[in-house]
Amino acid sequence: MRLIIERKEVKISPDSTRVIAKFFFNGEERAVQLIKQVMELSKEEIFKLISPILQDFSKRHRNITQKLEKHCKKVEHQIRLAGYDPEKLDEYSRLLLGSYFTHEYSIESAAFFNPSIVEDIDQSNLERGQLRVIISFRAVGEGHVSSVVFRRALIDRYNNITVLPAGKYVDEAEKIRNGVYQKRLFIRKAQDEGINKDFLKAVDERLGDEFDYPQLKAIIIEKKAETTDARTLKQYNLILALSDSYRNITFSKDTDISDRVIFPISDLESKGIEDARFVKFTLDNGSCVYYATYTAFDGQYIMPKLLKTSDFYHFKTSPLHGKGAQNKNLALFPRKINGKYVMLSRVDGYNNYIMYSDSIHNWENPILIQQPKLPFEFVQLGNCGSPIETKDGWLIMTHAVGPMRRYSIGASLLDLHNPEIEIGRLSEPLIIPNTEEREGYVPNVVYSCGSIIHNGELIIPYGLSDYSSSFATVNLELLFDRLKNGEQ
Known part of the structure; x- marks a missing residue:
């Protein structure tokens, strides 16, 4: 029988009304001048200005006053430079100042694509054959800044997919806590890596037994200004990148999953959090946790990172x-x-590799397992999300790039006990961008970051030309028949 791909009618497009209230700062000199101008206003003038702002933006943001207070607090140093004591400001003055240091950012105004899908934690109150899932997306806004957002969806017994409507508000994390470092362990590991001794001496003398990233960053910036040696500067940049990568992020319990956005929060992520590949991971004790690998990008460098959650x-x-x-x-x-x-992994940019490790954070010795060998994958080959375990082997969804830089989605099967062995690979793509899918932010691209099996079918959420997202399904039995026989 012919392998038929069923494209679903469901399509998820970017929504420019999905906005967050971001901190806005245009330099210290301008900030001080602005604060002086605001503080010269009378109390009556301040109230007349802030009152309609609160009425207007409270319709667009959950607890807008909390956000304005938070942004006012961020400029307390500049308030003091302007000659005022931030502790003595009345409520309306703080709110008005906060509004001048706030701007709205539309997180998905440009694109909403590259989805991954995992089984929801909550499978209660479902009918037979239904499955509740969580789908992550890469949302792109102004300046091509990427973030991770979520939707909840319901799959019925016929594999019809209903994506639940997004909530009214969008919220960044309620709390973002920097990683805390033990000085003794930090210095020991840095010594093992051959880090500059002068820098380690400064860390030992100036930091306490425990310290966080901002404290470490201050010393690194100071030391970078004292040297022109390229190797030393590279070391400092590496320390900054690695040290800035540990964060604990907490969202308010009164948010729907569609309200939560993981927006870039570190220097290394300043230009985006790209292509999160979520997977439900089974631990040694049988319990489960969710991991996602993603790419942090600062406009110049990329760094692979890991996201972990048990409850989203x-x-x-x-x-x-x-x-x-x-x-x-x-x-x-x-x-x-x-x-x-x-x-x-794809360490060289165009071949697929596999790696084994005792630690989930350290990865060495990549082993080549797949190379481009078919015309539609001659440019490069990569994965489309975490492998899916089946009785027949590990199902690997792949992306491939061929003529005219056209991206397509394929599939291959690896041995269950030794995944270095490829059992089979489709000779033709499963999904090629059709006429309706080929136009978008980046033309001629279909791409996925994770699929799922349900009711005898493979369900593939995928991005359409880096602009919007949709779904496709394929019969699992027929797919495995083709994979084992090396046919399409």
């Missing part, structure tokens, strides 16, 4: 280390194999 309210970010943790396209297997964590 609390997230922890950390860097991925090692020679195998390079480039994009890292995807974690959903469980250990032979006692080791296992990861797919």
